Amino acid sequence: MEKHHTDVIIVGAGPVGLFAVFELGLYDMKAHLVDILDKPGGQCAELYPEKPIYDIPAIPVCTGAELVARLMEQIKPFHPTFHLGQMAEKLEKTPEGKWQLTTDAGTVLEAPVVVIAAGGGSFMPKKPPLKNIEAFEGQSVFYAVRKRENFRGKNIVVAGGGDSALDWALNLQPLAGRITLLHRRDDFRAAPDSVGKMREMVAEKKMDLVIAQLLDVKGDGGQLSSLVVKPEGAEAYDVACDTLLAFYGLTMKLGPVANFGLNLHENLIPVNTADFESSEARIFAIGDINAYPGKLKLILSGFHEAALMAKKAFAYVYPDRKYRFQYTTSSSDLQNKLGLEKAA
Amino acid sequence: MKIIVTDMDGKSHELPAEEDWSVMEIIRDHGIPILAQCGGSCACATCHVYVDAAWQDKLPEANEEEIGMLDGAFDVQKNSRLACQIVFNSSLDGLTLTLAPGSV
Secondary structure, three states, X not given: XXXXXXXXXXXXXXXXXXXXXXXXXXXXXXXXXXXXXXXXXXXXXXXXXXXXXOOEOOEOOEEHHHHHHHHHHHHHHHOOEEEEOOOEEEEEEOOOOOEEEEEOOOEEEEEOEEEEOOOOOEEEEOOOXXXXXXXXXXXXXXXXXXXXXXXXXXXXXXXXXXXXHHHHHHHHOOOOOEEEEEEOOOOOOOOHHHHHHHXXXXXXXXXXXXXXXXXXXXXXXXXXXXXXXXXXXXXXXXXXXXXXXXOOOEEEEOHHHHHOOOOOEOOEEEOOOOOOEOOOOOEEEOHHHEEOOOOOOXXXXXXXXXXXXHHHHHHHHOOOOOOOOOOOOOOHHHHHHOOOOOOO | OEEEEEOOXXXXXXXXXXXXXXXXXXXXXXXXXXXXXXXXXXXXXXXXXXXXXXXXXXOOOOOHHHHHHHHHOOOOOOOEEEHHXXXXXXXXXXXXXXXXXXXX
């Protein structure tokens, strides 16, 4: 078990969670961030890295990926610690009144303050909306590859038409018994190089390509025996297989945050607008995940919320220190923290 | 002007529609549950709808980005569209559609 002590635990490394590192850092608070994605940036990184954003103050236009890169540069002086690819799973109060957060990877973080900046929730794989699919999950239906070796000799159907589907179909081909790529149309949004390799393998009959949609899963006791697939304008038929790897992209679900013991309203965390603290003292909620009268789900709202949150968090982390409001323009103290030369 | 939306429970709703709003926005504005996670930027496929056959040809065709994004939807049919990509105007008065799997 890996355990860390810090000042503030931030759940969610999207733009708002990242900017919170900056606001906390100006007031000497160190932060650890947890995010289920394997990269910082949240929706900006996962949903629209290439799309333009026009409403970040003073940045007329930048893409989602650029915004994340700029924020990462801005918070660099504060050396945040990232725990990526991990889901914040359990939040408990310690006997000393601190918060202990445990991730699904077993990382344990302890801090006096927790900031939930989880946006629309955790990104989780989209599951095909089939009634009985749950019975197979974890045994013969998977949405990720944890151990490649587990797929040796299997008769695998990889469903999807993006990079994940193509990458894993190609990656598992050498060790699978048989591999079939299932996609609804004969056009792939994956890297052209991967698509080329896939086409070659299909031509050499090292891989099967089925252009159809998944209709149903069949099997017994959690073990898949076949999939029912339907090509456009044709009858459905069975494809025999023992393993399904489905890559239909990600969707956001609130996840374990729902069990953190906070008041929730329509899956959002109500906060007061003085400091964005939740119903539980020392737990704050900022960005898209919070709710208050007049809330607008904008990145810039989250930035503002981060600043006010940091002021209140300071009182918890440093109960004996007086909060001194300063400007980065004129404060040599803040400039030192940002790693700059002393102001003239 | 209006659109007619059948929700995932099969219940039909007649919604007053504003010109230049996307159909997703109209649905959301009336409190009908629709995920629309990316907020209308054609980046998630969680506003998947089936457009009534009578209306299919009256809509501008889906562009490549929308067609690609539908790869992340389920049970995609010929009349599948992303509601965030249909901009309402007076020629679509009475547009009839049904929420599709993955949209709620």
